[in-house]
Amino acid sequence: MLSRREFMGALAVSVIQQAQTPKPDGARPTMVMPMDDDAYKSVVLPPRAGAAPSMTDEARDAVEHRIHCQCGCTLDIYTCRTTDFTCPVSPAMHKDVMQLVAGGYSADEIVRAFQGVYGDKVLMAPPRVGFNWAGYVTPFVALGAGAVIVATLISRWRQAESVPAEQPAVAQGTPDEMRRLDEAIRRDEQS
Numbered sequence: 001m002l003s004r005r006e007f008m009g010a011l012a013v014s015v016i017q018q019a020q021t022p023k024p025d026g027a028r029p030t031m032v033m034p035m036d037d038d039a040y041k042s043v044v045l046p047p048r049a050g051a052a053p054s055m056t057d058e059a060r061d062a063v064e065h066r067i068h069c070q071c072g073c074t075l076d077i078y079t080c081r082t083t084d085f086t087c088p089v090s091p092a093m094h095k096d097v098m099q100l101v102a103g104g105y106s107a108d109e110i111v112r113a114f115q116g117v118y119g120d121k122v123l124m125a126p127p128r129v130g131f132n133w134a135g136y137v138t139p140f141v142a143l144g145a146g147a148v149i150v151a152t153l154i155s156r157w158r159q160a161e162s163v164p165a166e167q168p169a170v171a172q173g174t175p176d177e178m179r180r181l182d183e184a185i186r187r188d189e190q191s
Contacts (some may be wrong), residue, residue, distance in 0.1 A: 039070040040089045043096040043117045051104030063107045065112050066096055068124050076124050 036180045055063070062077065063077035071089035073080055077097065083092035093114075100110045126132040 002101065011146035039072065039119050040092045041070075043093075043113050044099070045100060045103060045105060047099075048105070051102065053101050054104050055101055056068055059107065060097060060101050063101075063110050064094065066111055066124055067097070068122050069091065069093060070118060100179055123150075 022071045061078050065075050065076045069075050069077050069080035071087045077090050077093045080087050081094050095108060100113060120126060126135060128136060
């Protein structure tokens, strides 16, 4: 049986060996999931005639917060490209957003363009249509049901506290039975 110190030492050696093991070409360490370099698909629309940038940098960043990075992480484009500098997908998606902004497209048109290429999985929040409403409504229904159950339990506990306690049972019996009971109790107390 290993002691705690021996176990921790063996674990440390294992982690160091894992970190020093050469990785195949193109492999990168990631924090969440393995990155899928083939996840990027170009989102291109022709620029509008006489197009000027349709929004400010802050508005563009807000659009990027609505679009899920497709590298395999759980982040939006803006957060992924500004925190995970090993991700090749979020900068490419950011470039597409910038080209669409320069092409004169609005925020909703840009999101719809990405949705057309990637499907609904590219959205950070599902659209509020059809069965997706269940995702928006269910938490509130569950909270309401929980509140009703808690209120019911509390009212029952209060009613239980307000019920007077029963009087202790009094032993009843013939005088001879009571005398023998007294004698039995005294013998128990003496022994």
